[in-house]
Amino acid sequence: MDDMLLMIPGPTSVAPRVLKAMSKNIVNHRSAIFGEILKESSEMMADVFKTDNPAYILTGSGTAAMEAAMANILNRDDKILNVVGGKFGQRFSQIVDAFEGQSKVLDVEWGTGVNPKDIKEILDDDDQIKAISLVHNETSTGVANPIKEIGKIMKNYDALYVVDTVSSLAGDDVEVDKYGIDICVTGSQKCIAAPPGMAAITLSEDAWKVVENTESKTYYLNLKKIRKSGNSNPPETPYTPSVSLMYAMNEALKIIMEEGLDNRILRHKLAAKATRNAINALGLELFPDEDVSSTTVTAVRMPEGISDKQLRGTMRNKYNVELAGGQDHLKGNIFRIGHMGNTTQTELITAISSLEMTMYELGLDVELGSGVASIQKTYLNQ
Amino acid sequence: MDDMLLMIPGPTSVAPRVLKAMSKNIVNHRSAIFGEILKESSEMMADVFKTDNPAYILTGSGTAAMEAAMANILNRDDKILNVVGGKFGQRFSQIVDAFEGQSKVLDVEWGTGVNPKDIKEILDDDDQIKAISLVHNETSTGVANPIKEIGKIMKNYDALYVVDTVSSLAGDDVEVDKYGIDICVTGSQKCIAAPPGMAAITLSEDAWKVVENTESKTYYLNLKKIRKSGNSNPPETPYTPSVSLMYAMNEALKIIMEEGLDNRILRHKLAAKATRNAINALGLELFPDEDVSSTTVTAVRMPEGISDKQLRGTMRNKYNVELAGGQDHLKGNIFRIGHMGNTTQTELITAISSLEMTMYELGLDVELGSGVASIQKTYLNQ
Numbered sequence: 077m078d079d080m081l082l083m084i085p086g087p088t089s090v091a092p093r094v095l096k097a098m099s100k101n102i103v104n105h106r107s108a109i110f111g112e113i114l115k116e117s118s119e120m121m122a123d124v125f126k127t128d129n130p131a132y133i134l135t136g137s138g139t140a141a142m143e144a145a146m147a148n149i150l151n152r153d154d155k156i157l158n159v160v161g162g163k164f165g166q167r168f169s170q171i172v173d174a175f176e177g178q179s180k181v182l183d184v185e186w187g188t189g190v191n192p193k194d195i196k197e198i199l200d201d202d203d204q205i206k207a208i209s210l211v212h213n214e215t216s217t218g219v220a221n222p223i224k225e226i227g228k229i230m231k232n233y234d235a236l237y238v239v240d241t242v243s244s245l246a247g248d249d250v251e252v253d254k255y256g257i258d259i260c261v262t263g264s265q266k267c268i269a270a271p272p273g274m275a276a277i278t279l280s281e282d283a284w285k286v287v288e289n290t291e292s293k294t295y296y297l298n299l300k301k302i303r304k305s306g307n308s309n310p311p312e313t314p315y316t317p318s319v320s321l322m323y324a325m326n327e328a329l330k331i332i333m334e335e336g337l338d339n340r341i342l343r344h345k346l347a348a349k350a351t352r353n354a355i356n357a358l359g360l361e362l363f364p365d366e367d368v369s370s371t372t373v374t375a376v377r378m379p380e381g382i383s384d385k386q387l388r389g390t391m392r393n394k395y396n397v398e399l400a401g402g403q404d405h406l407k408g409n410i411f412r413i414g415h416m417g418n419t420t421q422t423e424l425i426t427a428i429s430s431l432e433m434t435m436y437e438l439g440l441d442v443e444l445g446s447g448v449a450s451i452q453k454t455y456l457n458q
Numbered sequence: 459m460d461d462m463l464l465m466i467p468g469p470t471s472v473a474p475r476v477l478k479a480m481s482k483n484i485v486n487h488r489s490a491i492f493g494e495i496l497k498e499s500s501e502m503m504a505d506v507f508k509t510d511n512p513a514y515i516l517t518g519s520g521t522a523a524m525e526a527a528m529a530n531i532l533n534r535d536d537k538i539l540n541v542v543g544g545k546f547g548q549r550f551s552q553i554v555d556a557f558e559g560q561s562k563v564l565d566v567e568w569g570t571g572v573n574p575k576d577i578k579e580i581l582d583d584d585d586q587i588k589a590i591s592l593v594h595n596e597t598s599t600g601v602a603n604p605i606k607e608i609g610k611i612m613k614n615y616d617a618l619y620v621v622d623t624v625s626s627l628a629g630d631d632v633e634v635d636k637y638g639i640d641i642c643v644t645g646s647q648k649c650i651a652a653p654p655g656m657a658a659i660t661l662s663e664d665a666w667k668v669v670e671n672t673e674s675k676t677y678y679l680n681l682k683k684i685r686k687s688g689n690s691n692p693p694e695t696p697y698t699p700s701v702s703l704m705y706a707m708n709e710a711l712k713i714i715m716e717e718g719l720d721n722r723i724l725r726h727k728l729a730a731k732a733t734r735n736a737i738n739a740l741g742l743e744l745f746p747d748e749d750v751s752s753t754t755v756t757a758v759r760m761p762e763g764i765s766d767k768q769l770r771g772t773m774r775n776k777y778n779v780e781l782a783g784g785q786d787h788l789k790g791n792i793f794r795i796g797h798m799g800n801t802t803q804t805e806l807i808t809a810i811s812s813l814e815m816t817m818y819e820l821g822l823d824v825e826l827g828s829g830v831a832s833i834q835k836t837y838l839n840q
Contacts, residue, residue: 080483082483082484082485082486084486086698087484087486087487087698087701088484089484090483090484090702095482095483095702096481098480098702099478099480099481100477101462101464101471101472101477102464102470102471102472102647102653102654103462103464103780104462104464104466104469105469105654107780135517135519135522135654135655136517136518136522137517137698137699137700138697138698139677139678139696139697139698140517140518140678143676143678170677171677174674174675174676174677174680175675175677263698265698271700271701271702271703272484272487272517272699272700272701272702273517273655273698273699273700273701273703274700293557293675294525294556294676294678295525295552295553295557296518296519296521296522296525296676296678296679297678298556315519315521315522316468316469316519316520316521316647316654316655317654317655318519318653318654318656318703319469319653319654319655320472320480320653320654320655320702320703320706321653321655321700321702321703324702398485398489400486
């Protein structure tokens with residue numbers, strides 16, 4: 077199990093020093109010693125969000141942070157514009173439904189990015205929209221949405237700008253303050269490369285004003301309580317946090333600081349480019365439009381006549397490389413290569429080499445070594 | 459930091475083999491390999507609950523499981539009887555409020571146990587009560603409530619019987635099926651002795667019927683979804699679970715199976731008895747009534763004229779023993795000694811010996827060695 081090369085869009089492989097940090101003894105979560113770790117981690121987290129506002133680390137999955145974002149700004153029947161171009165866009169809409177808001181859905185064809193103009197039109201037509209939700213990197217389709225451009229539009233409207241950067245933060249360009257993002261959420265197990273089970277959130281002053289005037293629809297994820305505890309001295313969490321995962325987050329964030337956030341993002345961009353080049357060289361087809369193809373996960377159409385079990389099964393069982401399949405109606409129709417977090421050139425070459433051999437064995441037309449060569453050339457010509 | 463002896467009522471010290479298990483590489487949470495770990499852990503969890511119904515492990519704090527218990531059975535204005543004799547009883551009531559239920563509070567003096575007759579009377583008077591919530595082991599006051607006796611009463615009423623065993627399960631008698639508990643919740647970081655950040659829940663058939671007829675008030679903790687994913691093959695969780703913490707839970711549960719659940723509970727009872735004997739020998743006063751004093755945490759009145767900072771500060775800074783203080787209005791008025799999870803005789807003796815020396819240094823009247831002797835005698839005469 078330890079030999080499996082994890083090339084899925086999260087959870088990602090975790091650096092040995094993060095695993096080591098995680099295995100330190102448990103301390104009292106209300107002690108000064110833990111307060112220091114929480115403070116340092118939250119500050120690094122805010123740096124990664126590129127915001128001057130505080131960031132809060134939550135014990136829960138990325139979905140918990142998505143829920144926190146919605147359940148603290150919604151009154152019953154409030155209207156939220158949910159941009160839906162994949163499974164995670166859908167999730168925001170379902171969360172709004174669960175909390176009895178009105179979800180207005182902007183449907184975007186899966187595999188394409190949202191057109192900022194479409195958002196502008198809806199906001200011009202409907203001044204009742206309290207917030208819009210957008211998934212930056214739609215993990216399910218491998219599409220990166222133009223959060224910077226949409227941020228420019230959003231500055232002209234009162235609606236809050238809520239962005240899910242679960243699978244992009246620390247791997248693609250996200251500048252919370254500069255883009256005017258009001259609520260930004262992320263997860264621990266994607267580009268941050270910590271184990272899954274923690275999430276993070278940051279809010280603008282405008283967003284806090286709305287939160288203050290809204291009765292939280294959740295107890296566990298009540299942001300007012302989270303802020304109050306987080307801003308105490310030493311900082312705390314309202315309920316017992318995952319101490320071990322906080323050690324891991326702290327170490328993973330330190331690795332990001334050492335690498336340099338901008339270097340890390342460049343590394344992700346290069347890995348994505350190399351992967352796309354390899355896919356093209358192998359005669360495979362990208363699922364998303366190439367100009368919106370994600371920096372952290374590449375979605376590829378399943379070759380004609382090949383099943384998910386054949387392709388991913390061979391990769392897993394024969395080559396110890398774990399890829400991700402498609403979700404919902406994309407099941408069997410695409411496969412996805414994650415290249416986020418700590419993924420190295422060598423790992424990418426291993427994955428693509430294994431893909432070539434798998435294609436060969438499945439009787440597909442493939443020039444062995446051509447994908448690998450594309451990766452090499454991409455890195456040599458950077 | 460690794461030298462601190464953690465004698466707080468959770469999080470507790472974690473066995474080295476659990477820390478080691480946790481530091482294994484991350485795997486795909488949708489893989490057969492992870493499914494096996496999840497299945498095995500959930501089955502052991504059900505054994506610990508002593509139920510034939512499935513148990514589900516959640517990524518979140520114990521409070522998340524408390525929220526799941528309430529937010530999936532409540533329609534707006536539904537009436538819930540919350541027994542409140544401490545901070546965690548209060549929490550259930552606050553959760554009911556947050557989800558717009560009607561919380562009917564049965565106030566119990568902090569430090570005493572609830573009288574089962576009082577519950578019976580309220581249920582006789584009011585047939586609109588949909589569920590009662592009870593905290594088995596009120597961590598904040600060191601009181602264990604009579605969940606078995608109340609279970610006998612509850613069998614005569616339709617109201618669901620919801621019990622928080624966060625700080626008692628695997629350390630005190632809890633038999634979910636036998637006591638007729640409809641919803642039972644627990645946390646990872648108390649008597650189970652895994653790191654914090656996971657929780658577990660199990661529901662009776664009656665409870666599932668209510669859940670099926672109730673629109674979940676939470677998305678993240680929607681029990682219908684959790685059951686659907688958990689019962690799939692291989693079992694899954696609806697959202698990315700904390701893979702590392704699941705490794706840890708799996709190992710911690712295996713330790714419980716190896717020790718034997720009943721042996722473990724006896725060990726806890728003996729530790730509690732030894733602690734109470736030591737407290738009496740030292741001339742200190744238990745906070746709760748002795749007959750309801752908890753099996754997993756002993757709450758002690760702060761000696762006259764001594765501050766929390768003096769007592770716990772000396773214990774921590776001079777002797778590296780971390781005790782817990784009081785919460786809310788008990789802050790400064792009590793201190794709490796946790797003896798849950800893996801706590802050994804030796805650790806108990808270390809803690810009490812340090813307490814004696816601390817008392818001596820603070821000028822209190824103490825016969826050095828008398829507390830330690832009480833512990834020794836308790837173990838020798840078991």
